[in-house]
Amino acid sequence: MGKYFGTDGFRGEANVKLTVDHAFKVGRYVGWYYGRDHKAKIVIGKDTRRSSYMFEYALVAGLTASGADVYLLHVTTTPSVSYAVRTEDFDCGIMISASHNPFYDNGIKLLNGNGQKIEAEVEARIEAYLDGLIEDLPLATKEDIGRTVDFASGRNRYIGHLISIPSRDFKGIKVGLDCANGSSSAIAKSVFEALQAKTYVINNQPDGTNINTNCGSTHIEVLQKYVVDNGLDIGFAYDGDADRCIAVDHKGNVVDGDKIMYVCGKYLKEQGRLKDDTVVTTVMSNLGLYKSLEREDMKYEQTAVGDKYVAENMMENGYSLGGEQSGHIIFSRYAATGDGILTSLMVMEACVEKKATLCDLAREMKVYPQLLRNVRVADKKTARENPKVVAAVEEVAKKLGSDGRILVRESGTEPLIRVMVEAGTDELCLENVDHVVKVMESEGLLID
Known part of the structure; x- marks a missing residue:
């Protein structure tokens, strides 16, 4: 974790923590860094936040001033930027989004030439430049100054890529989509309609301030009610930049990232498409996922929290499927990052091919009760050790033995220790979390 860049880019309240000056300087450094031995090509996408436009223009100014050519996808999803980088020979991709955060936040996500989150050492160099620790960079002049190119066609190619993935169409299936008034508003409906689903869409009228507001994957209760009230077969909710997906079955039950990994992992294994019969998870996945995978003779790996670490593990080992409980799911055959719309298509394919409802497929995984408590401490390392x-x-x-587990870890961004227990009952979870927190309190480690 750097001073500015966290696990998901440089994020903060627009014009408070993240300013246009920051964006201009990020553009200046990125344009120079990738253009040291050739004319750099950078592709940019943005979500529907009001502040995304000013950050787009600031980044473009910095990039072109350093000599890079910039291709604008306009309002689009994070995975579409990743796809464009991988398939169109770009040096780098930039997504302007704060994902599931409120509209007044924003962020700058940088993707490398493989379409994955940029290397930590490059982020560190950008941070040094932001802090004035690197001398000013040369400005491009004359014909070396960069230009901007309208690249809306790149988004259309991504839509075509998504439509080509499912093995069958979804004719007659009633699908609900909650677009969170974000990036998927411009893409998801056309994909499902092209696959002949009866598509019902909510929260797809972005106005710059309503992204993630009482909608999308962080307010799944909205889609639950909509699916049940309208008698739909299935529903999918995305976050602001559509790199995550949470599903809802026809009864209104929530199917989170863990259950999606179980359903899709089992399906891919049956199809012979799951590399080494292994699913990559983070340490925060539910114990029920692990027990269900073991029951199906499937293996799993655990990484630190963050889809960045899941992606690194998958790339290193060539695994097919990985993700997080929050709905960041990576299907490495088709994408280098989490992709909410792709995830929903893969869930649909599993249901169609197995001639089963999502309710039937997901109920095979028992979810263990889980309690997570964040406690504020004076020093995280001292408290943890x-x-x-x-x-x-x-x-x-x-x-707890094999019937539960405890996980105690430091927050990456706040002075917090996170104490999480999974067990057979809610009472056991509460009892054991309380026990650890009371020990911390008796040791004088907590602060108000």
């Missing part, structure tokens, strides 16, 4: 805290955690782990 306190001998009595360590002993308490080990005591809980021993008591």
